[in-house]
Amino acid sequence: MPSILIRSRGVIDHHGDLIGDSLLVEDEVVRGLGKAPGYVTEIxxxxxxxxxxxxxxxxVKGLGTSLYGADLRWARSPEEVAERLAAVKGPLAVGRGWDQEAFENPKLPDRRLLDKYVPDRPAVAIRVCGHLAVLNTRALEEVEPWRLYPSHVDRESGILVEDAVYYAVNKLLDKLDNKELVKLGLESLHSAGVVGASSMACSDSEIKSLYSIARSSGLPVRIACYANKENYKSHLGLEAPRFKVVGVKLFSDGSFGARTAALRDDYEDDSGNRGRLLLTSRDIAEIGSYALKAGYRIAVHAIGDRALDEVIEAYNRISPGAKGRVEHASMAWDSQVEELASLGVYVVVQPRFRVSDWWLAQRLGGRVGLAYRFKTMLDRGVRLALSTDAPVEDHRPWSTMLAAIGDCGARRCGIGEDLSPRDAIRLYTIEAARASGGPVAALGRIEPGAPGELAWSPGDPRERGWKGPVRPLDLAR
Ligand SMILES: [Zn+2]
Incomplete structure (x- = not known):
């Protein structure tokens, strides 16, 4: 590819600074600002x-699945969930995004209701958090999730939680072409100006699909894959152009929405319930040290403060440094923030949760002030990276940027702390790339020698009220 001079209203780098108005890219590599002798094309x-x-x-596969299936977000009743699900064509009625807190009457959808709307094929309605799902009778009978996860399945209501959800959904998705779902996820990321991502807790079929796309048509977005607890030993290190299985992802607890996030004290709205601890520090340290010794990374989901205690204890034992990650860290006491900073691990957060968890004070009471402490973490030296957790939240960067800076529109950023626009850009580009590792690590920067995998927006993302969109700067295509 010849050298290309791109002229624009401004070049904003990974520090969020305006550094000029034109950029020279040669052979898909950033050469520098301004003109250079011999450039050929000008854009x-x-x-x-x-x-x-x-x-x-x-x-990635979850994002593709939710684009393929029904969008259940902001459904106002269980009937509306079932109705939207029934509209999905094909051998599986799948949908995601419902939240009982948005229902007029906070009753959960159940098996019988789904049977009424989808009697003839399997149906599954996944809650917005991904930690709870409802299956109809056909789906339950096909998958029999109670055989493997008896304590995570209520056969009467058809409600599954945690591991059982992951298992059942992946099994049901075998009815669809998984490679097509993965492609759908990748293309939608690419067209939104996302150039790289960590795909977390990848199933076998997601890894196989990514690998095969990477080796045939090529990945439009670089992917660092984190395998799951069941399959990491057989996949760690697998690589193809722009793709690598770089680590393992574990879940130490569930979600606030499903009241399965592990808390030190009872839920404010469910006394006696402190959530579910899915792994102890011993389990985490054992799997983590295996991964680290082999040169890979470890990422652990921890939403509640008790789960975070376990992760911190494990990380104190195995000292992963920047190869260790905590996913979410949704509530953190001062002492936990200090520990995270001194461990030097990455904390990967999701600004949009501030909008989606608008009901969090009901669950946590006064502890809601411990939620989403982005600014505090950053100020105390925690390595922070931004993300969407798509399909949990919108994958398009502008909605996460706005939530990060506290500009959440009509639904308001009710909880959590704001970041400055400059910090948000840095954490959503270069820091997110470093936290991801593998083929993604070199992305997210504008400096000489950086990959020319860039984006552009008609507006300035550092301004409040910016409404995107972000587009890929497709120089090679
Ligand atoms: Zn996730």
Whole structure:
């Protein structure tokens, strides 16, 4: 590829600084600002050049599945969930995104209701958090999740939680073409100006699909894959162009929404319930040290403060440094923030949770002030990276940028702390790339020698009220 001079309203780098108005890219590598002798092509952009965004935590196949299936977000009743699900064509009625807190009457959908709307094929309605799902009778009978996860399945209501959800959904998705779902996820990321991502807790079929796409048509987005507890030993290190299985992802607890996040004290709205601890520090340290010794990374989901205690204890034992990650760290006491900073691990957070968890004070009472402490963490020296957790949240960078800076529109950022626009850009580009590792590590920057995988936006993402969109700067295509 010849050298290309891109002229624009401004070039914003990974520090969030305006560094010039034109950029020279040669052989898909950033050469520097301004003109150089011998450039061949000139492009004029009516907007700002940005480093491509990097999403440090999402689920590629999950994103594709939710784009394929029904969008259940903001459904106002269990009947509306079932109705939207029934509209999905094909051998599996799948949908995601319902939240009983948005229902007029906070009753959960159940098996019988889904049977009424989808009697003839398996149906599954996944809660917004991904930690709870409802199956109809056909789906339950096909998958028989109670055989492996008896304590995570209520056969009467058809409600599954935690490991049982992951298992049942992946089994049901075998009815669809998984490679097509993965492609759908990748293309939607690419067209939103995302150039790289960590795909978390990848199933076998997701890893196989990514690997095969990477080796045939090529990945439009670089992917660092984190395998799950069941399959990491057989996949760690697998690589293809722009793709690598770089580590393992574990779940130490569930979610606030499903009241399965592990808390030190009872839920404010469910006395006697402190959530579910899924792993102890011993389990985490054992798997973590295996991964680290082999040169890979470890990422652990921890939403509640008790889960975070276990992860911190494990990390104190195995000292992963920047190869260790905590996913979410949704509530953290001062002493936990200090520990995270001194461990030097990455904390990968999701600004949009501030909007989606608008009901969090009901669950946590006064402890809601411990939620989403982005600014505090950053100020105390925690390595922070931003992400969407798509399909849990919108994969498009502008909605996460706005939530990070506290500009959440009509639904408001009710909880959590704001970041400055400059910090948000840095954590959503270069820091997210570093937290991801593998082929993604080099992305998210604008400096000489950086990959020319860039994005642009008609508006300035550092301004409040910015409404995106972000587009890929496709120089090679
Ligand atoms: Zn996730």
């Amino acid at each position: 004029r952009l009516d907007g700002y050049i940005l480093p491509g965004f990097v999403d440090a935590h999402l689920h």
